[in-house]
Amino acid sequence: MAKTLLNDKNLEMFIHKLGIDQERKDFLLSKLPQMDIEDRIKLFNTLKDVYLLGLEEKEMIERVKKFSQE
Amino acid sequence: MSRENREKAPNQEQERAVYEQKYEESRKEERKERRVGFIERYEKEAEISKETKKQGGSFLEREREETEVNYLTKEWWGQKENQKRIKENGFDPENENEGYRIRIANKLEALEDLEENEKYSKTKEKINDVDEVKSDFQGEKPSMDAQLSTLTILHGRMERIGDKIQEEKDDSKKVALKNEFNELFKITKELAEKNTGKNFVKEGEEKSLKEIKLEAENDFINKRVEDRMKDIEERGLLAHFNYKKGEMGFFRTKIALKDEKGNFINDEKGKIKNFKNLEEIDEFLKKKANIDVSKAVKTEYNKEKIDKEDQRKNFKEQYVKDQIKFVAEAPGNVIKERIKIIKEGRLDEFIKDFKEKEQEAKKQPKGLKKEKVESKGEKGGPTDLADLIDIFEKIKLTGKPEKDVRNGLRMLKRMNLFGEIDDKELMERWKKMENEGINYEEVKSKGGFLMLLIKLLLGISE
Numbered sequence: 085m086a087k088t089l090l091n092d093k094n095l096e097m098f099i100h101k102l103g104i105d106q107e108r109k110d111f112l113l114s115k116l117p118q119m120d121i122e123d124r125i126k127l128f129n130t131l132k133d134v135y136l137l138g139l140e141e142k143e144m145i146e147r148v149k150k151f152s153q154e
Numbered sequence: 155m156s157r158e159n160r161e162k163a164p165n166q167e168q169e170r171a172v173y174e175q176k177y178e179e180s181r182k183e184e185r186k187e188r189r190v191g192f193i194e195r196y197e198k199e200a201e202i203s204k205e206t207k208k209q210g211g212s213f214l215e216r217e218r219e220e221t222e223v224n225y226l227t228k229e230w231w232g233q234k235e236n237q238k239r240i241k242e243n244g245f246d247p248e249n250e251n252e253g254y255r256i257r258i259a260n261k262l263e264a265l266e267d268l269e270e271n272e273k274y275s276k277t278k279e280k281i282n283d284v285d286e287v288k289s290d291f292q293g294e295k296p297s298m299d300a301q302l303s304t305l306t307i308l309h310g311r312m313e314r315i316g317d318k319i320q321e322e323k324d325d326s327k328k329v330a331l332k333n334e335f336n337e338l339f340k341i342t343k344e345l346a347e348k349n350t351g352k353n354f355v356k357e358g359e360e361k362s363l364k365e366i367k368l369e370a371e372n373d374f375i376n377k378r379v380e381d382r383m384k385d386i387e388e389r390g391l392l393a394h395f396n397y398k399k400g401e402m403g404f405f406r407t408k409i410a411l412k413d414e415k416g417n418f419i420n421d422e423k424g425k426i427k428n429f430k431n432l433e434e435i436d437e438f439l440k441k442k443a444n445i446d447v448s449k450a451v452k453t454e455y456n457k458e459k460i461d462k463e464d465q466r467k468n469f470k471e472q473y474v475k476d477q478i479k480f481v482a483e484a485p486g487n488v489i490k491e492r493i494k495i496i497k498e499g500r501l502d503e504f505i506k507d508f509k510e511k512e513q514e515a516k517k518q519p520k521g522l523k524k525e526k527v528e529s530k531g532e533k534g535g536p537t538d539l540a541d542l543i544d545i546f547e548k549i550k551l552t553g554k555p556e557k558d559v560r561n562g563l564r565m566l567k568r569m570n571l572f573g574e575i576d577d578k579e580l581m582e583r584w585k586k587m588e589n590e591g592i593n594y595e596e597v598k599s600k601g602g603f604l605m606l607l608i609k610l611l612l613g614i615s616e
Contacts, residue, residue: 098539130504141493
């Protein structure tokens with residue numbers, strides 16, 4: 085039931101969305117079917133950090149841009 | 155092409171190819187070296203990160219703490235000489251390390267706040283409160299410069315309030331800010347209209363504050379120039395005015411005179427004299443008693459010279475702006491590079507652990523089956539995990555674990571992601587997890603709460 089949240093399809097979509105480099109992307113996608121629920125939670129935790137770091141980067145660059153416009 | 159050159163041509167082609175190949179190889183080597191350097195540094199940081207995790211804080215939290223506490227504190231930025239040095243000369247790569255630069259980028263916001271506060275306190279000194287500003291226009295009419303300056307200050311204040319309104323999440327504070335904004339808007343409009351006798355916003359008409367300010371400023375400038383021209387012409391003189399809006403909305407006027415022979419009036423050093431105001435003209439003429447003002451020739455000032463002076467000033471302003479832009483862009487690129495390394499490092503950490511686990515599994519006797527994850531039967535189609543993270547990032551945590559967990563579960567239920575959720579069973583599981591020792595501080599960090607709920611739904615604890 086709850087396990088379906090971290091199924092192959094959802095994790096695949098998330099990996100594609102993050103735009104990580106091809107080598108790492110290929111590895112993760114190829115190993116997805118073998119991953120048990122514990123691996124999936126760890127993977128989601130890692131992908132979540134990468135996603136939030138991306139948002140943080142955008143925010144920081146925006147601040148820098150704002151400063152340079154003044 | 156001569157015969158000799160024709161023979162040379164293939165050789166030159168070959169030489170160029172060899173050169174290009176060598177160049178490309180050296181570039182590759184350089185990139186590799188740089189990459190190795192980054193990896194080494196990341197590995198060091200990963201070690202520290204593991205250590206920090208043991209102590210209960212995440213890697214990112216440690217980064218933030220270190221940045222905020224140990225390095226560029228507000229007090230540091232508060233020192234004028236530091237601000238001046240960074241703004242004028244940029245960073246000194248010989249003395250400052252890369253991390254230092256990044257921290258400066260992080261602290262640009264702090265600098266901004268400081269500057270804003272400084273401006274605001276000056277504004278406050280001047281306008282003090284709304285009533286004082288009002289009294290400015292009820293009593294004797296202040297000078298045009300003073301009015302324009304007040305208008306500019308009011309405008310700046312309103313812009314800052316506008317920014318705050320957008321950022322403020324608390325509705326009651328938002329309302330208070332809006333009221334303050336409206337009050338200042340009213341005063342600004344009154345000031346502009348009272349001075350120029352012009353109705354800037356007619357009934358039923360909508361105008362932005364920027365439009366009103368621009369219109370009012372133009373009126374101020376035109377009126378001021380007209381007044382000056384009139385004064386000078388009454389003295390039998392014609393002066394050329396060059397006026398330009400400055401950074402703060404002020405404007406400058408330049409006046410030059412010619413004597414009865416048509417020569418420019420020079421100062422003691424023989425240079426053409428520019429006057430800032432009529433008082434200066436009076437004083438100058440008093441000193442030069444031999445000049446008969448009434449016979450002075452009406453003429454125009456050397457416009458070309460003024461233009462050159464302006465160009466020089468503009469160039470200087472542009473130069474300073476470019477410098478600031480340079481300073482701002484440099485940390486921007488470092489931020490990107492830095493975050494890329496951290497992102498890749500996190501993924502590599504996972505990949506490494508996964509590979510190790512795979513190796514271990516191969517050594518285990520066959521027959522131990524992995525838990526299968528169902529891909530079918532999920533309600534409502536696939537779930538966008540990024541969206542889910544965004545939603546949970548917006549949740550305001552109360553800090554009371556049980557309450558937060560209940561609210562989070564209620565939210566998941568509403569989203570209908572997991573079908574039926576047995577609250578009672580889940581809360582029992584939560585109690586169990588809590589007893590096992592959940593680090594709630596970590597839960598409060600970014601994305602931690604969603605992870606907690608997922609683990610809870612799966613019945614897995616640390």
